[in-house]
Amino acid sequence: MVQAAVPPIVEAIVAQAPPGWTRAVLSSAASTGGVSVAGGYSVRGGSRLSGHVPAPFSELMRLAEALREMRGWRRTSLEIACLPSGQYELVAFADTVTSLRGRAGGFQVVLDPGYELPQPGMTAQEEGTAAPAGDPDLAVARFRAYMERGAAILGRPQPLTPPASAAALEEAERRIGRPLPADLRALYEIANGDDVRRGNLRPFGNAAWLGLESVTAVHEDIREPMPPGWELGWDRVVFDADPPDTVRRCGGHPAWLPFATGEDGNFLAVDMSPARYGRPGQVIRVGRDHDDGPAYLADSVTSLLGHYLDLLERGEYEQDEYEDGIFLPDPDDRPGHGKIVGELPRDIPPGIQAMHINDAASPVDLTPLTAAHRLRRLHLNRCATGDLAPIRSLPVESLRVTLAGGDLTPLEGHPHLTALDLGAAAPVDLAPLRSVPNLRSLDVSRADVHDLTVLTDLPDLRYLALTTRQWHVLLEQGKAPVTLAAARLADDTAALDEALAWASCLGVDTRDSVHVTGVHTV
Incomplete structure (x- = not known):
């Protein structure tokens, strides 16, 4: 039974709790093939989870099996939260809603499990x-x-x-x-x-x-x-x-x-x-x-x-x-990749296809990239740029960028861009994205967006990542894109039951989620 399977897991969490802890959270995705575990402890004076919760795999497998017998779920997303008082709560649901704790962060919901993002080689190449x-x-x-x-x-x-x-x-x-x-x-x-x-x-x-x-x-x-x-x-x-x-x-x-x-x-x-x-x-x-x-x-x-x-x-x-x-030595058969730490060099290899610019002085001048005629992935990490104009002529498909001034106007009509991860401290206008014909995936959880309702004008959007506040604004106005196949709640502090409420607003039937509460005694 599910109720009997939870206390041994709580016991393991409590046994390894650090001094001064105030709350512990264990997140897991479990199936017959195994379990993944993430989570941590809140300590007095801290606002975020830290450290690592234990991973009692055998007990989690037993819990997953009990949930499978109870609900028929082949894979289960579950979260166990417990307090120093011994109080604990289990929330579990099918892995339609998945915790990304320890990965991207927050939660993911799959709305259309049959949808797959198109691959250019299947149809678009001659x-x-x-x-x-x-x-x-x-x-x-x-x-x-x-x-x-x-x-x-x-x-x-x-x-x-x-x-x-x-x-x-x-x-x-x-x-x-x-x-x-x-x-x-x-x-x-x-x-x-x-x-x-x-x-x-x-x-x-x-x-x-x-x-x-x-x-x-x-x-x-x-x-x-x-x-x-x-x-x-x-x-x-x-x-x-x-x-x-x-x-x-x-x-x-x-x-x-x-x-x-x-x-x-x-x-x-x-x-x-x-x-x-x-x-x-x-x-x-x-x-x-x-x-x-x-x-x-x-x-x-x-x-x-x-x-x-x-x-x-x-x-x-x-x-x-x-x-x-x-x-025998194998030939060098890998496509061109590059990682730049610090300043962007003036001479860029023309055949490079992926570039990660890390920790450069901001704003980064992207002009040297105009020589990279095959560049398909450009990620700026922990640095920002004020001008996207150099990207206009490049075949960039995946763009991760933080704007320090400037706007999205250079991306208007960009024929190749399929995924954009955008950060911006100042309010940014998403309107230029309306004319990007192949934009299918968008993460603006790091951006202050001027008008989120523009998202409803992106007819091929299949993936969207927003913060809890941004989702609230969009859902309150009934403007969530109806084309989404998956979405992300980009909030590291959200609990699984909050994610289930969010998924329900996106059309997922979460009424058969499992909630178990109890008190652990030593």
Whole structure:
């Protein structure tokens, strides 16, 4: 029962309370897969929570299971507040409303769980029309030469797995929904992936070559973009590969066919639906470390094999004593990122796509950024600018900025901006945002906004973050945007029951929330 599951958690909170504490709050998101814990203690004379509450995982799992039996919630958001007197209160609800304590802060509500922010590579990028660059005969010749050269280096022959049958290849292509590129297919007619015994040579550098069964299984997992949670993804940017416009800017695609794994959640894949300047069958890197966009490696499997063969021939490898194999340097495949601490330099790399300017003297002159023709994310942290004009001509999609004077006029009609996190001490007019055609996400919780009702004129707004006071003004006037898929209550001091009242005003039925009170006695 829920009532019986709460006291052991309260006991753990009280047992670790610091001297002079006046209140403790534990926030948790719990499910059968685990729990997350955040929170802290208020102490006499302090206005904010500090320190860390304990994380009694077993007891929280039992509480989550009791709530699941009671309400049927697969994931639960819960908050336990207790006082030195022993009084405590549990508030719990489905994770439609989630505490962001320890992350962005405040609370998040998901109003449309089926909505996903669009990714530019799925629809907005032009399809490539070039012919494949791969050559099956050359790929086979390079494969054999690579294996022979590797065997000579290691001083022993390199065994191959049996070839994939014609029936197995046809079945894999049927399950994938498209044919393999001819050069990769030719390799599977030689061997069906790596011989995985220790010390054996891998034909694709340090990545393990997947057998066809694994190819189809991994393809099923990565064929669709995996959207991050709203607390991480509302201002997400998918970066372009290098060279630009070769690979689609998305987190996953049905035409990306994995064929090798780094055994770390990352994969080499052949891309059968390239962007404008790409070629079908080009090799890209996707997976766990590429949520912000795929990376381009080579125009074909044939070329990639040539690259690795060339490294062996030039002696640019290391023998791995532990694995008794060969280690090859991986190409630098990450898009341009930059972090500036202090003053913005006059010379900006033109290919840079992300820039974080931290702790610079304010106001920051953004003029040097006009050279960064590929800049898609610009975040100013703990510093401010008085002029957004340099951003007008840049393809910035995610902008975090604090205004020290100036206004939003330079953003009028900006064709690329999709997410804006705005801070401003002086009242700021949001009216210029009416003409920003792709603005979908907005956080003005750090700004003094002249007229919040302008928000109702943003027809594609899907995410909005405001303070408690700002939400109150907007909701009191009945002007909350009806297009929202998610929203944030940006208030670190708000309690879960206050967040539930806010979510109810946005249309969420919170009547089945759970409230349990009691007194803990030592």
